[in-house]
Amino acid sequence: NAGVMQNPRHLVRRRGQEARLRCSPMKGHSHVYWYRQLPEEGLKFMVYLQKENIIDESGMPKERFSAEFPKEGPSILRIQQVVRGDSAAYFCASSPTPATMNTEAFFGQGTRLTVV
Amino acid sequence: AQSVTQPDIHITVSEGASLELRCNYSYGATPYLFWYVQSPGQGLQLLLKYFSGDTLVQGIKGFEAEFKRSQSSFNLRKPSVHWSDAAEYFCAVGASSNTGKLIFGQGTTLQVKP
Numbered sequence: 001n002a003g004v005m006q007n008p009r010h011l012v013r014r015r016g017q018e019a020r021l022r023c024s025p026m027k028g029h030s031h032v033y034w035y036r037q038l039p040e041e042g043l044k045f046m047v048y049l050q051k052e053n054i055i056d057e058s059g060m061p062k063e064r065f066s067a068e069f070p071k072e073g074p075s076i077l078r079i080q081q082v083v084r085g086d087s088a089a090y091f092c093a094s095s096p097t098p099a100t101m102n103t104e105a106f107f108g109q110g111t112r113l114t115v116v
Numbered sequence: 117a118q119s120v121t122q123p124d125i126h127i128t129v130s131e132g133a134s135l136e137l138r139c140n141y142s143y144g145a146t147p148y149l150f151w152y153v154q155s156p157g158q159g160l161q162l163l164l165k166y167f168s169g170d171t172l173v174q175g176i177k178g179f180e181a182e183f184k185r186s187q188s189s190f191n192l193r194k195p196s197v198h199w200s201d202a203a204e205y206f207c208a209v210g211a212s213s214n215t216g217k218l219i220f221g222q223g224t225t226l227q228v229k230p
Contacts, residue, residue, distance in 0.1 A: 004159075008122055008129035033216045042120075042220035043160075056217065091159060099216030107152075 004025070005074075012114045013082045021077040021111045025094030031055075032075040033105055034067060037089040049075060065076050071073035082115045089113075118143050120209050122221035129197050130229045134166055134228045137192040137224050139207030148215050149190040150208040154223075160206070166190060177201070 005024040013019050024083045026034050030051045031091065035043040049069035050058040063081075069075040079086055093105040121140045130134055141147055148167050152160040164175025171183040181192045190207060205223050207220040 021154040035218075035220075040222075041120075042222045043208075043218070045217050045219070048214070050216055093216060095216050098214050099210075100214065103163065104165065105216035105218075112157075115165060 004029075004092055004109035006090075006092050006105050006111050007046060008111060010112050010114070011108065012116060014116055015083055016081050017070050019079040019082050019086070019113055019115075021060060021079075021113070022074040022093075023077070023092030023094070023108060024074040025092075026096075026106055029094035029096050029106075031082070031095045031105075032069050033090045033093040033095075033099075034075075035093070037110070046077075067077055078115075082113075084094050084115050087113055087115045118209065118219050119206050120219050120221035121129045122205075122207055122224050124224050126225045126227065128227040128229060131199050132176075132196050135194045135201070135226070137205050137207075139190045139192065139221060141189050141190065141207070141209045142188065143209050143228070147190075148209065148210045149181075149183060150215075150218065151175065151179070151190070151192045152206045152208065154204045154206065156203070158225075163205075165194070185193065197206070197226075197228055199228045199230065202226055 001092045034046040037043045045081045046059040047067045062082045066078045089110045091110045095105040099105040119142045145224045150165045151163040164171045164173050164181050165186040166183045204223045212217045
């Protein structure tokens with residue numbers, strides 16, 4: 001059973017371009033969480049999605065950022081018109097149900113976005 | 117507000133020495149506590165977690181952590197550090213209803229001297 005797969009592992013974008021980050025959850029997992037890790041900081045929760053639904057987007061910046069988790073295919077974190085401050089590592093985690101004490105979330109290896 | 121504080125940003129220990137990484141949390145309800153390790157350029161690996169029961173929790177790679185409610189702490193310990201333990205360590209707290217939505221500390225970078 002493959003783990004949480006994120007791609008690309010590294011992404012370089014010029015200011016103003018769009019960045020699309022993909023996350024394929026573990027097999028059988030229908031709940032996905034996105035986190036952002038800025039340099040020298042811990043991970044910050046961004047959004048929690050279930051198949052075709054956004055459950056909690058309290059950590060998402062109000063503009064330029066969006067996330068989806070379609071019925072088929074990976075979850076996508078989309079950043080429009082990227083700026084230098086978007087440079088960070090973006091991590092995805094997945095769980096089979098809402099992660100609880102009996103069903104923890106598993107993390108992918110992250111996508112490192114660099115905006116030049 | 118809910119928060120996690122890791123007071124030590126960097127720690128250096130000699131190989132074979134004991135290790136303690138501090139973690140303090142602020143959380144209104146019963147906390148669910150985690151320690152993760154992140155090697156350079158890698159993702160997060162769960163070392164151990166505390167949900168309830170015995171306050172001394174054993175994890176992988178010889179790590180353990182002790183939950184002390186009176187001190188709002190969940191310190192990570194290892195009796196003898198190996199060079200391969202050099203990494204960044206994160207403490208996190210989650211709600212019982214959804215431990216996928218975690219609040220992380222800023223992390224502690226561990227350097228191991230030969």
